[in-house]
Amino acid sequence: MSEYNDKIREISQRLLKECQVDMVIGFRKGSMPMMNEPCFIKNAKDAAQLVWDSNCGINLANYLTNRTEKIGIIAKGCDSRNIVTHIIENKISREQLVIIGVPCQGMIDKHKTTSMFAGDIQDVTEDGGKIKITVNGQVNELDKADVLQKNCAVCTHRNPVIYDEMVADPVEEQNVDRYEDVRQIEAMNPEEKWNYFEELLSPCIRCYACKNACPLCYCPTCFVDESKPQWVGKGQDPTDVRTFHFLRAFHCGGRCTDCGACERACPVGINMRVFTKKLEKDSFEQFGWEAGLTLDERPPLDTYRPDDPDEFIK
Amino acid sequence: MEHMGIEPDRIHYSWISSAESTKFVEVVKEVTEKVKALGPNQHFAKHEAKVA
Ligand code: SF4
Ligand code: SF4
Numbered sequence: 218m219s220e221y222n223d224k225i226r227e228i229s230q231r232l233l234k235e236c237q238v239d240m241v242i243g244f245r246k247g248s249m250p251m252m253n254e255p256c257f258i259k260n261a262k263d264a265a266q267l268v269w270d271s272n273c274g275i276n277l278a279n280y281l282t283n284r285t286e287k288i289g290i291i292a293k294g295c296d297s298r299n300i301v302t303h304i305i306e307n308k309i310s311r312e313q314l315v316i317i318g319v320p321c322q323g324m325i326d327k328h329k330t331t332s333m334f335a336g337d338i339q340d341v342t343e344d345g346g347k348i349k350i351t352v353n354g355q356v357n358e359l360d361k362a363d364v365l366q367k368n369c370a371v372c373t374h375r376n377p378v379i380y381d382e383m384v385a386d387p388v389e390e391q392n393v394d395r396y397e398d399v400r401q402i403e404a405m406n407p408e409e410k411w412n413y414f415e416e417l418l419s420p421c422i423r424c425y426a427c428k429n430a431c432p433l434c435y436c437p438t439c440f441v442d443e444s445k446p447q448w449v450g451k452g453q454d455p456t457d458v459r460t461f462h463f464l465r466a467f468h469c470g471g472r473c474t475d476c477g478a479c480e481r482a483c484p485v486g487i488n489m490r491v492f493t494k495k496l497e498k499d500s501f502e503q504f505g506w507e508a509g510l511t512l513d514e515r516p517p518l519d520t521y522r523p524d525d526p527d528e529f530i531k
Numbered sequence: 532m533e534h535m536g537i538e539p540d541r542i543h544y545s546w547i548s549s550a551e552s553t554k555f556v557e558v559v560k561e562v563t564e565k566v567k568a569l570g571p572n573q574h575f576a577k578h579e580a581k582v583a
Contacts, residue, residue: 402534411536411574456577463535495534530544531558 221269221319224384225291228317232289233261238315241289242277243267250341251327255280267291269384271343274324274366276478278302278432281309288314293321295368295476297377298509299432302472305512308435318380320388323361323369324477328486330364368477368490371395378510395475396498402491414459420485421458423451427479427489433469440464466492471500471518474508537574540565 229241244253245266253272257280258264269291277290278299288309292300297318303309325348331338340351348359362370373395376387402410425441428434440448441461449464450457466473466489473493480490500506503526504517517525533539543565545558 405536407533407536407538409536410534414535450577454577456575459535459575463532530546 221384222267225267225269225317225319226264228382228384229258229264229267229289230261232315233258233264237287238289239286241267241291241317242280243291243317244269244273244275244277247272250338251325251330269319271323271325271348271361272327272341274327274477274481275430276432276476279430279435279478281314282432282435283308284313286313289317290314291317291319292377292380293319294372294374294376294378295321295474297379298374298474299476301379301509301512302474303432305509305516306472311512315382316377316380318377318383320377320383320385321369321372321375322388323365323372323375324481325361325364326366326369327481328483330359332486333359333364366477366481367398367488368475368480371397372475374474374507374510379512396494398491399495399498402495414491415455417487417489417491418455418458418462421453421462421487422485423453423458423461424484426482426484427487428465430478430482431465431469432476432478433472434465436468440468462489462492466496469493470496471504471506471516472508473497538569540569541572 225243229243232238232241239259241258241264243256243258245256246268247254251272253268253270255275255277256266258267273293276299277292277296281288281290281300281303290296290300297316300314300316304311325341330350334350334352334357336353338350338352339354342349343361346361348361348364350357350359371393373390373393375390377383402413405413428439441451449460473496475490475494475497477490479493480488483489497508500508500517506517508516532542543558543562547555547558
């Protein structure tokens, strides 16, 4: 990873020095382990703060919405796809961006890792496929493959799809079955499905961390905050909680890249990706569409094709 | 909606032109029958507000 760090810093420094960009959006070490934080670097001398490791799960495309500056942005596979989506949706222009692509090997699932140990995690370091976790002064070694974020384990676009500079050679893409979890739910009967989601969402405190971490949720006023009309109750009634989650998923239909930012952000560890992923699977199976792969094609929900599937309309 | 556990027979989509009155009647009949067969919807219904 240190080669990545050097290269990211070198590129960022150069871009800032040559005034090709006004700022670089990347990650710096957070105050807690596994919590690297997004940062805006505006001076070449500060580029040394930039870091890259397996704790950079936050989707940086989230910080591009309606910005007017010239921006250098560090982008792993999913960030790059959300950058494409932002460009397609006119939230930023391609000319404003210098995209620093980072081939990605997956991010660590901090919920899972934290729950594996009784004490507080004091330090996390990594070396290739191994992760060293220090708890109560004791070092535990884990395989990174065992603690990958769920979405990273089934990611098929680890390399940036759009970039101006690359930090390293592309990594090998995974050939995996991405929809096993969705199919399991599809196979349930209606009552089982209902109960599955009821249980899934029961700990939700409506903090909206998932929505705020999502690069697609950039609406100035989200439907959950509107009061005239009020589309959904604001409390924790299970009906309202569910309405929030399924409507948000619909708003992300055909746009979601399954970057996992929502799940990562949730303080109570809810996997709300099972909502968005169903729509992601439908987009893929019915329209052959994977969000954010190209600037040259319009998304399925804003185009009409005579062969669009329509058996559900009687 | 079905994915979340709403019974498939509760949700119907149709494309009916304003000139297709017969189709409209047929569809309404079919929808009513199917929904009646399912009975009242238990989901997405708020029951009494919980008071602590
Ligand atoms: S949930 Fe919908 S309305 Fe709310 S921010 Fe996201 S896309 Fe916008
Ligand atoms: S982050 Fe988790 S607790 Fe917060 S609103 Fe989303 S699902 Fe609910």
